[in-house]
Amino acid sequence: MATRNLGGFLVLILAIAICEAASVFQPISDSHRSAASELFTATDGSFGSLEEAYEALRSFEILGIDKKSDIRTATCQSVVDKLGSSSSAPKDLFYALKVNSILKCKVNDKIFEGIAARLNAIANTASSLLDFYHSIGSLVLIKDQSSEVDVLLADAGGIFHSIKSLSQSDGRWRFSSDNPESSTYAAGLALEALSGVVSLASSEIDHSKISTLKSDILKLFDSVEKYDDGAIYFDEKVVDLREHQSPLSTTASVVRGLTAFAAVTSGNIKVPGDKILGLAKFFLGIGIPGNAKDFFNQVDSLASLESNEVAIPLILSLPATVLSLTRKDQLQVKVNTVLGSSAPPLTVKLVRALSSGSKVASTIESQELKFDKESESHFLDVPKSVDVGNYIFVFEVVLHDSEDEKVYATGGSTQVQIFVTGVIKIENAEIVVLDSDVGSIETQKKLDLAGENSLALSANHLQKLRLSFQLTTPFGNAFKPHQVFLKLRHETKVEHIFVVGNSGKKFEIILDFLGLVEKFYYLSGSYDIQLTVGDAVMENSFFRAIGHIDLDLPEAPEKASRPPTPAIDPYSKYGPKAEISHIFRVPEKRPSQELSLIFLGLLFLPLIGFLVGLLRLGVNLKNFPTSAIPATFGILFHVGIAAVLLLYVLFWLKLDLFTTLKWLGLLGVFLLFVGHRILSHQASTSAKLKSA
Amino acid sequence: MGKASTSSTTKDALALFNSLRSAYSATPTTLKIIDLYVGFAVFTALIQVVYMALVGSFPFNSFLSGVLSCTGTAVLAVCLRIQVNKENKEFKDLPPERAFADFVLCNLVLHLVIMNFLG
Numbered sequence: 001m002a003t004r005n006l007g008g009f010l011v012l013i014l015a016i017a018i019c020e021a022a023s024v025f026q027p028i029s030d031s032h033r034s035a036a037s038e039l040f041t042a043t044d045g046s047f048g049s050l051e052e053a054y055e056a057l058r059s060f061e062i063l064g065i066d067k068k069s070d071i072r073t074a075t076c077q078s079v080v081d082k083l084g085s086s087s088s089a090p091k092d093l094f095y096a097l098k099v100n101s102i103l104k105c106k107v108n109d110k111i112f113e114g115i116a117a118r119l120n121a122i123a124n125t126a127s128s129l130l131d132f133y134h135s136i137g138s139l140v141l142i143k144d145q146s147s148e149v150d151v152l153l154a155d156a157g158g159i160f161h162s163i164k165s166l167s168q169s170d171g172r173w174r175f176s177s178d179n180p181e182s183s184t185y186a187a188g189l190a191l192e193a194l195s196g197v198v199s200l201a202s203s204e205i206d207h208s209k210i211s212t213l214k215s216d217i218l219k220l221f222d223s224v225e226k227y228d229d230g231a232i233y234f235d236e237k238v239v240d241l242r243e244h245q246s247p248l249s250t251t252a253s254v255v256r257g258l259t260a261f262a263a264v265t266s267g268n269i270k271v272p273g274d275k276i277l278g279l280a281k282f283f284l285g286i287g288i289p290g291n292a293k294d295f296f297n298q299v300d301s302l303a304s305l306e307s308n309e310v311a312i313p314l315i316l317s318l319p320a321t322v323l324s325l326t327r328k329d330q331l332q333v334k335v336n337t338v339l340g341s342s343a344p345p346l347t348v349k350l351v352r353a354l355s356s357g358s359k360v361a362s363t364i365e366s367q368e369l370k371f372d373k374e375s376e377s378h379f380l381d382v383p384k385s386v387d388v389g390n391y392i393f394v395f396e397v398v399l400h401d402s403e404d405e406k407v408y409a410t411g412g413s414t415q416v417q418i419f420v421t422g423v424i425k426i427e428n429a430e431i432v433v434l435d436s437d438v439g440s441i442e443t444q445k446k447l448d449l450a451g452e453n454s455l456a457l458s459a460n461h462l463q464k465l466r467l468s469f470q471l472t473t474p475f476g477n478a479f480k481p482h483q484v485f486l487k488l489r490h491e492t493k494v495e496h497i498f499v500v501g502n503s504g505k506k507f508e509i510i511l512d513f514l515g516l517v518e519k520f521y522y523l524s525g526s527y528d529i530q531l532t533v534g535d536a537v538m539e540n541s542f543f544r545a546i547g548h549i550d551l552d553l554p555e556a557p558e559k560a561s562r563p564p565t566p567a568i569d570p571y572s573k574y575g576p577k578a579e580i581s582h583i584f585r586v587p588e589k590r591p592s593q594e595l596s597l598i599f600l601g602l603l604f605l606p607l608i609g610f611l612v613g614l615l616r617l618g619v620n621l622k623n624f625p626t627s628a629i630p631a632t633f634g635i636l637f638h639v640g641i642a643a644v645l646l647l648y649v650l651f652w653l654k655l656d657l658f659t660t661l662k663w664l665g666l667l668g669v670f671l672l673f674v675g676h677r678i679l680s681h682q683a684s685t686s687a688k689l690k691s692a
Numbered sequence: 693m694g695k696a697s698t699s700s701t702t703k704d705a706l707a708l709f710n711s712l713r714s715a716y717s718a719t720p721t722t723l724k725i726i727d728l729y730v731g732f733a734v735f736t737a738l739i740q741v742v743y744m745a746l747v748g749s750f751p752f753n754s755f756l757s758g759v760l761s762c763t764g765t766a767v768l769a770v771c772l773r774i775q776v777n778k779e780n781k782e783f784k785d786l787p788p789e790r791a792f793a794d795f796v797l798c799n800l801v802l803h804l805v806i807m808n809f810l811g
Contacts, residue, residue, distance in 0.1 A: 591747035599743040603736055610732035617724050644800055648807045657808065664804065675796065679789040686787075 024416055025284040026317050027340040028302060033063050035288045039295050046074035050082065050095040055296035057102045062303040062339070068103060076105035083111050090122055090134035097141035104145075112142050112149045120151070123159055128176040132163050133189045136196040143200065156201030160209060163194055171220030172237075184234045184254060185245040187220055191257025195264045214269050217258060221275055230411070231285050232278035248286065252297035255279060255304050262309035273311040273409030280305050280313035280338050302338045311409035314343050316395055318416055323382055325422035325474055326539060331380040333369055335397055344408065345400040347371070348378040351413060356390040387475045388422040388537045421537045422474045424481075426450060428506075429469035431529075431546070433459045436514060447546060449531070455547025461513045461554055467500070468508040471533070478505040481535035488549075489528040494521065494563045513551065521563040522556035625681060633678040640671040722788075726773040730766045737762035757810045764802045768795055 040047075040056035047053035053075050060067050082088050082096040093115060100107060115138070122135040136159070139151045153159060166174045166186075173186035194213065198205055224232045225247070233251045236244060245253070262269050283302050289295045305313055316335050323329040331350070335343045348369040364385050369378035397410040429447035434440070442463060445455050449469060459465060467486060471479045484500040486509055496519065500509045513520075528548050534541035625631045644667050651660040719727075740758045749755055775783045775791035783791075 588750040589748070590750075595747065596743075599739065602739050602743075606732045606735035606739070609735070610728055613728040613731075614725065617721055617728070619721070619725060641796065641800075645803070648803055651804075652807050652810055660804075668800075675793055679793050683787045683789040686789075 024318055024321065025281050025315050027284065027315050027336045027338055028063070028299070029340060032288060032299070033065060036060065036063055036065060036295065036299075037067075039290075039292045042071050044074065045071050046078065047071070050075075050078060050092065050099050052292065054095050054098045054102070055292060055300075057099060059296050059299045061102055062299050072103055072105075075099060076103055079103070079105050080107060083107055083115060086114075086118075090119065090131060090138060093119070094134040094138045094141070097138050097145070101141055101145060107145075109146050109148045112146045116142050116149050116151045120153065123153065124155060126162070129163070129166055129173060129186055129190055129193070130175065132159070133193045136193045136200065139200055140196045151200060152202040153197065153200045154202060156197050156203065156205060157209075160194060160197050160201075160205055163190055163197070164209065164213070166190065167216060169219075170223060171216045171218075172223075183245075184220070184223070184236055185250045188250070188253025188255070188257035191217070191254070191261045195257070195260040198261075198264045210265055213261070214265075214267075217261070217269060218271065220254065221271060224275065224278075226278070227282070227285070229281065229285070230274075230278055231281040232275060233282045246294075248289075248294050249297050251279065251282060252301040255301040258310065259304040259308040269310050271310050273313075274411055276305065276308075276311040277313040277409045277411040280315065284315065284338060306337055306339045306341075312407055313338055313409045313411070314346075314397060316348070316397060316410075316414045316416075318418075319377075321417060322419045322421060324539065325382065325388060325420060329382065331369070331382060331393075331418075333378045333380075333395060334376065335378070336376075342376050344404045346404075346410075347398045347400065349396040349398060350380060350383075350393055351396050352394040353383070353386060353418075354392040354394070356392065382420065386420055387473045387477055388420050388424070388479065390537060391418045391420060392416070393418050419537055421539050423540050424479050424535075424538045425470075425472045425474070426533075427470045427472065430467075431455065431457070432466045432468075433457055433549075434464040434466060436462050436464055436512065449533075449542070449544065449546075450540070453544075453546040455529070456550075457547065458550040458552070459513060460552040461517050463513060465511040465513070465549065466508065467531070468506060470505045471502075471507060472505055478502075479535075479538070481533055481538055481541070483532055483534040485532040487528075487530040487532070489530065490520075490523050491525050491527075492523065492563065494523060496520065513553070517553050518560065520551070520553060522553050522560055523563060524551055524553045526550050623682070625678075625685070630678060630681045633674050633681070636674040637671070637678045640667060640674055643667055644671065720778070723773055723777060726769050726776070730769045730773070733762045733766035733769065737766070751811065753809055753811050757806045760809075761803065761806045764806070765799060768798050768802065771795070 036059050040052075040059060042053075042056070047056060053071070057068070057071075057075075079096045079100050082092050083100075088096070099105075119135040119138050119142075122131060123139065126132050126135060136153075139153070142149055143151045166177060167190065168174065168182040170182070171187060172182040172184050173190040174180065174182050175186050191213075198210070220234075223234070223237070225235050226232050233247045234254050235247045236250055258269070258271070280302065283298050283305075286294070286298055289298055314335050315338055316333060319332050319334065320329070323331060333348050335346060335348060337343060348371075350364070350367045350369060352366070353364045364383045367380060367383065369380040371378050393416050395414045395416065396412065397414070399405050399408060399410065426449045429449045431445050431447055432441055433443040435442055442459070443457060445457070447453055447455075447469070457465075471481065473479045480502060484502070484507055486498045486500055488496045488498075488511075496516075498509055498511065500507050502508070526548050527550075529546050530544065531546055532543045534543070625634055644664065647655075647660060647663055647667065651657070737759050740755065740762070744755050744759075772791055772795040774780060775786055775794075776788045777783075
């Protein structure tokens with residue numbers, strides 16, 4: 001959390017830093033037009049509500065996009081429905097009339113008369129600001145759309161007083177008398193409603209009331225919020241989640257109210273031109289908003305500012321803030337109104353050019369820019385004294401006609417950050433290997449840093465390497481780039497980076513290998529030499545390999561630190577992992593089938609031998625009982641044993657132990673019975689035989 | 693001397709063998725059958741051991757059940773022989789039928805275990 005806050009803070013600081021340095025606001029352009037077509041999209045030729053339809057149509061109208069025919073049929077139908085219905089709320093009527101003011105649908109004057117009477121009644125009895133706003137706004141619209149209908153307010157002074165009674169001492173307004181919270185957004189609505197009252201009044205409104213209102217407006221401007229780039233805006237003090245308005249819609253509301261009020265009252269409202277220009281900068285500084293509501297607020301407010309009675313803001317903009325000395329770029333400045341239309345005759349002066357290093361001293365004399373009618377731009381060759389670098393140019397706009405100065409707001413001087421780029425000359429580049437003790441030169445090589453080099457040097461730890469070169473700007477001044485690095489890179493990818501220092505024009509670095517052996521980890525061998533010289537305003541910045549040097553360093557002592565392992569590529573962490581191969585149990589080696597069959601045959605040999613032996617012994621079955629009952633028992637006994645053995649085979653093949661034991665129990669009882677009978681019979685027979 | 697002793701050893705061995713044979717021929721047939729059965733069981737076990745030595749002991753439990761089945765039944769048969777032999781006065785009162793019943797029962801129990809172990 002803390003990190004995120006810190007990050008946000010840094011971004012804020014950075015944003016402020018950028019805004020402070022370069023405050024270039026571009027007027028509304030074609031990118032706004034294409035964005036408008038994307039933001040305001042009608043489904044099946046109509047918008048979700050008449051309010052959305054009005055916002056779309058109004059934005060298209062301001063930007064000069066003709067899309068009325070696409071949505072006219074469906075939208076006009078709902079306008080007529082809304083106006084014809086006797087149960088429509090003032091808000092619905094208001095937006096229906098607003099849409100009608102653009103589309104000019106066919107609406108009967110009788111309908112207007114009915115609505116006007118209803119709205120008049122509402123305006124006289126209303127107690128909430130929104131009711132006043134919608135009813136009076138609607139009446140003003142009806143006045144514009146139909147000349148036949150009588151919309152004048154009989155008791156204009158009374159209504160004016162009712163609305164004014166909702167105002168607060170700080171210039172803000174309440175939405176209704178029973179709501180104690182005041183709002184800047186409401187102030188904008190109130191001003192618009194009051195200007196409607198003034199225009200609809202059948203008799204003139206008391207001048208003292210109007211002048212109080214004017215001072216209320218000035219009070220409202222006391223609560224304005226500022227950005228460092230000169231943009232100003234209004235924000236709600238009280239954050240009420242239900243009706244909270246964004247700074248954009250609040251400011252838009254105030255601008256609409258202010259311009260509407262200025263349009264209906266005579267006499268100047270003494271809002272400074274700077275403030276109006278600041279408001280214009282606020283709307284332009286937003287860029288292109290991402291949602292339709294914000295887009296409408298921005299464009300509609302700018303349109304209000306474009307032709308207002310207080311002061312029309314003029315915006316100074318530069319198509320390019322990077323000027324190349326090599327290409328001999330001219331400084332081009334445009335001055336337009338906020339919507340991009342041309343300004344009255346004026347002169348643009350370049351008053352000062354502050355180098356980013358020294359913010360005090362101006363490097364040039366004040367100069368006038370030449371106006372080119374065709375491109376409507378002011379041009380100036382880059383002054384001779386401006387060398388490559390980073391400057392802040394200060395422009396001043398001077399209107400030719402002194403009458404215009406009352407109408408337009410130019411905002412005095414405008415600061416713009418300018419980058420002047422050029423090719424930097426690299427001279428006297430050489431690389432030298434020196435003997436450390438006497439300083440005698442061992443090898444000396446000239447370098448051409450503009451082209452390719454492939455030097456092959458060698459040195460030992462008792463020697464020094466010296467690299468030197470000079471950098472000069474096109475005007476022969478010393479140039480100090482942001483980055484001047486020398487990099488030595490060993491075969492094992494161990495890198496050492498040195499910053500090359502300068503004294504005036506000359507850049508020089510001396511590497512004393514005796515002092516560096518430890519830093520080099522006693523690694524002898526070939527080192528690649530790379531030189532980096534770079535700057536934002538240096539058109540020929542480079543990063544170049546200039547050859548290699550064979551270093552012969554002493555053997556590492558035992559305690560010497562090991563060279564670091566090369567950094568693992570951080571991206572490899574996110575690469576695919578090695579495949580996991582599952583190890584299954586390897587089946588046991590089985591003997592060959594033939595061998596097993598042979599041994600199966602061998603197993604029969606003892607059995608055959610047993611049977612042959614029995615025959616040799618002359619075994620017989622003479623003892624088998626001859627009488628019926630014991631013979632049956634004898635047979636059953638043998639059958640029982642066979643059954644048990646068969647059960648065992650079945651147990652081996654498929655039965656489980658419990659089934660087997662169950663059957664074995666039954667067979668066992670049977671076998672016990674018959675076995676007992678046959679064996680006792682045999683015993684009695686043999687006993688008889690003995691006794692006989 | 694060596695020749696003489698060899699021939700005399702052979703003669704002695706022959707004489708011993710003949711006397712043993714003649715003595716054994718006097719054994720009752722029932723006991724001979726049991727002896728034959730014991731021999732059959734032991735040889736079957738031996739063949740299995742040789743097979744195991746040739747191809748390895750996998751699956752070991754099958755080998756064990758095969759060999760133990762043979763040796764077990766041979767031991768039981770020896771027990772039966774001891775009980776049935778009339779020379780053994782110790783078992784004079786025990787009828788051979790009872791001894792045979794024991795033999796059958798023990799074999800059934802033994803083979804139930806063997807079958808369970810066979811896998």
